[in-house]
Amino acid sequence: MNWEVSEGGEAEYDGPLVGAAGSDYVAMMLGGGAPQRAIQEIQARGSxxxxxxxxxxxxxxxxxxxxxxxxxxxxxxxxxxxxxxxxxxxxxxxxxxxxxxxxxxxxxxxxxxxxxxxxxxxxVPEAYLRRLAADKELLAELPTTVQRQVFEIDEVLLKRWALPVVAQYPSETASRMRALDMDLGAPPGGLTSGRGRRLPVLPRRVLRAGSGSLRQLAEMVGESRGVYSKLAALMLTKFHAESAVFVSAGLASYCTLRVQLLLMLLDNGVKEVASADPLLPLAYVLDTSLAEHRISDDSLAALRLFFDPLRDREKEAEEAGGDQGRFASAAPHVPGRMRMRKVGAEGIGDESRERKRRRREEEMREAREKGEEMPAEMARGRLLGEAGAALRDPSTLYLLGHEIVRRLGADADSEPFTPPADSPPDTPDTPLQLLSRLLQLAMSARWLLRELTGDPGARVALPSPSLELTREYYPLLRAVIHLSHNNNPPGAPDDPAATSGTASALVEAANKLQPHLTRSPEARLPAFLYALDATGGADRSRDVAAGRADYAAAVAMLSVLRRVLEGLCARSPGSLVEWAPFAATLARRVASAVQGGGVVPGDAFWELAFDGILMKLIGVDPQVHDEVLRVLLVAGRHMTSGQLSSYVEASLARTKQSRLARARRGVGEDLEGLDSGHVAAGGYSSGGALTSRYRPGDVGPRGVPEGVERRAPGARGGAT
Known part of the structure; x- marks a missing residue:
């Protein structure tokens, strides 16, 4: 304020008559008792x-x-x-x-x-930045370079500003469709030779450029390491801090966002920020492997090089002599979940929280004195947690599962499960052991991040390969794959007589998988992927399909999975959300098989896949509901009007609660402004629930097959 005190004790203003100070001066002059003189002076000052x-x-x-x-x-x-x-x-x-x-x-x-x-x-001087941070409307008009400087000094403001953009990413069409597409990462053609199995999708680099959320976040980052590190931490916090026990496709999409933002900075040439992230080598190898639809031996070597420093060889040597490796990864809060165990951690009550806090502060102080950001053990733990989240990206997780199935389907003598018993302790992992480690780390990523949030200095390490997987489960699954593959080699004619002798053996072999599938999500993932691969045999005429060993393998695997599903429906219904990708992909398989004439409503495969699995999982995710309706659209010509109506009414009844919950949350309001079109939809021609005219939750012409207008008793429509 340019106010001065005159000799008579009156305040005088020598600045321009604008803003609050100018208004105060005008008000003071007009209230002084000589309005004519005041007006003349104001005019003189304002001219x-x-x-x-x-x-x-x-x-x-x-x-x-x-x-x-x-x-x-x-x-x-x-x-x-x-x-x-x-x-x-x-x-x-x-x-x-x-x-x-x-x-x-x-x-x-x-x-x-x-x-x-x-x-x-x-x-910009910090004093100005702090004043700008207090005005949200003004902050939106600032140049992006100034916004970044404001965000660097005010982490709370950055989180408030970025959170709507971060939360929007899982709702983007491409994000949802890819998170639920278990075909991603599958080798072309798979183990079988089914037709029409994979949806056309765009390369991840194109998808990154087409994502509105990613573009906004990359613009916020610019070349600021501070903003980038805070955004990366925010995404991981969204992933692990949610109260849900089980990981839905939307929740796992935050892991995708974390990796995709890093790679988008690399795409945009912001190499100084990207190269400073220790996760970059892992993200690059995984992105390359997804583009190749396989993890090559060179990529496995790069993964081994990245993860070897994160192992605890002393603890592994201790576990190697006993039975501890069998369930070394089962999570304490979810029965059967494989656990990421703290290595050498103190027992409960050994050290008070206050003492631990003081010890961590002392370690941080010593690290800063050495010019380090944090102690080496803390940095190692954080890198392991972020690596686990990168592996939990749905596309990457499916790639790991597909690679396990592919290697199990190779020649039995070419891919050992474990090194020979007389191997020295430092013998490198076999490919299946390394893939098992990575799968266990991915499944345990949330637990690990929560542990590190509570105790950043906790001593953690890459999990040992589960003996249950490598010594018990993989041989059983390989037996199923080889029974199918050896009796149905690529290019061989379809021979029902040869297949009939294999079907009973396949059923017997698949039944041995059930105990492992019941308690271990790590075991279920390869089973899901192989079952989906085998359903390619149903994508033919009925006579040809029934004569193929891969069709018999699909029936055997789906039968076991249906029994596992029925058990989980009774014991742990909340865990069914993790079956959503399998259900969405299976629904597309069934629709393709119906179109190809290999399956018709009412036959054994339909009752197993559609009635036994899909109708039980229809409510776990809106996209699953959408895909099931697509199956009914395709299969409707083979049904009577009564059969079709009963299916639609059952689907509405089983999704009523989820539709009402989505209506209460106002799902869809946060999607305004998102890009539309082929790129934003991830290249999926159907576009899913967000672009299809058949939207989950709708009742009437938009929500059920044409010609069916019935409502389930008590069902409400319009919730999208």
């Missing part, structure tokens, strides 16, 4: 000071241009001239200009000047 201006203003008034309009034109011209000169000003003069113009940043007509000065300063 253009050059004597020649008065004559020009009089001339303009004579031709009909009001004084106010002329003054506004003069301000606009001066602003244009000043803005043109700002790029050529030195940093010192920019700071002087900012000091002079910042008090008027709240005036819309003058705001471009301080904003331009802010945009040219490197860096």
């Amino acid at each position: 253009l000071q050059d004597a020649r201006c008065e004559a020009v203003l009089g001339l303009l008034g004579a031709v009909g241009v009001p004084r106010a309009e002329a003054c506004q034109a003069a301000i606009r011209a001066a602003r244009v001239e000043l803005l043109a000169a700002i790029p050529n000003l030195s940093q010192d003069r920019l700071l002087l200009l900012l000091d002079a113009s910042f008090p008027y940043i709240g005036i819309q007509e003058l705001r471009p000047v301080p904003l331009a000065a802010l945009g040219g300063l490197r860096p």
Whole structure:
């Protein structure tokens, strides 16, 4: 404020009559008791000071241009001239200009000047940044370079600003469709030769460029390491801090976002920020492997090189002599979940929280004195947690599962499960052992991140390969795969007589998998993927399909999975959300098989896959509901109107609660402004629930097959 005290003790103002200070001066003058003199003084103070201006203003008034309009034109011209000169000003003069113009940043007509000065300063003084952070409306108008500087000093503001964008990513069409597509990462053709199995999808680099959320986040990051690290931490917090016990496809999409943002910075040439992230080598190898639809031996070597420093060989040597490795990864809060165990951690009550906190602070202080960001053990644990989250990206998780199935389907002598018994302790993992480690780490990522949040210095390590998987489960699953593959080699004619002798053996072999599938999600993933691969045999005419060994394998695997599903429905219904990707992909398989003539409603395969599995899982995710409706659209021509109506009514009844919950949450409001079209839909021609005219939750012509208008008793429509 340019206020001074005169000799008579009165306050005088020598600044321009704009803003709050100018208003206060005008009010003071008008309230002083001499209005005529006050008006004259205000006019004198508010007029253009050059004597020649008065004559020009009089001339303009004579031709009909009001004084106010002329003054506004003069301000606009001066602003244009000043803005043109700002790029050529030195940093010192920019700071002087900012000091002079910042008090008027709240005036819309003058705001471009301080904003331009802010945009040219490197860096902006922190005092100004903190004042800008207090005005949300003004923050939105700041140049992105200034916004980043505000975010660097105010992490709370960054989280508040970025959280809606981060939360929007799982709802994008491409994100949802890919999170539920278990064909991602599958080798072309699979182990069988089914037709029409994989949906056309775009490369991940194209998808990154088409994601509105990713573009906004990358723009927020720019070249700021501080903003990037805070955003990465926010995404992982969204993943592990949710109260849900089980990981839905939407929740796992935060892991996708974490990795995709890193790779998008690399795509955009922001190499200084991307290369500073220790996760980059892992993210790059996984992205390359997804593009190749397999994890090659070279990629396995790169993964081994990345994860070897994260192992605890002493603890592994201790476990190697006993039975501890059998269930070394079962999570304490979920029965049967494989556990990421703390290595050498203190027992409960051995150390108070306060003592532990003081010890961590001392370790951090010593690390900073050495010029390190954090102690080596803490950095190692954080990297392991972030690596687990990167592996939990749904596309990457499916790639791991497909690679396990592919290697199990190779020649039995070419892919050992474990090294020979007399191997030294430092013998490298076999490919299946390494893949098992990574699968266990991915499934345990949430638990690990929660542990590290509570105790950042906890001693953790890459899990040992589960003996249950490598010594018990994999041989059983390989037996099923080889029974099918050896009796149905690629290119061999379909022989029902040869297949009939294999079907009973397949059923017997598949039944041995049930105990493992019941208690271990790590075991279920390869089983899901092989069952989906084997259903390619149903994508033929009925006579040909029934004569193939892979069709018999699909029936055997789906029978076992149906029994496992029935058990989980009774014991742990909340865990069914993790079956959503399998259900969505299976529904597309069934629709393809119906179109190909290999399956018709009412036959054994239909009753097993559709009635026994899909109708039980229809409510776990809106996209599953959508895909089941697509199956009914395809199969409707083979049904009577009564059969079709009963299926639709059953689907509405079983999804009623989820539809009402989505209606209460107002799902869809946060999708406004998202890109539409082929890229935003991830290349999926159907686009799923967000682009299809058949939307889950709708009742009537938009929500059920054409010609069916019945409502289930008590069902409510319109919830999308």
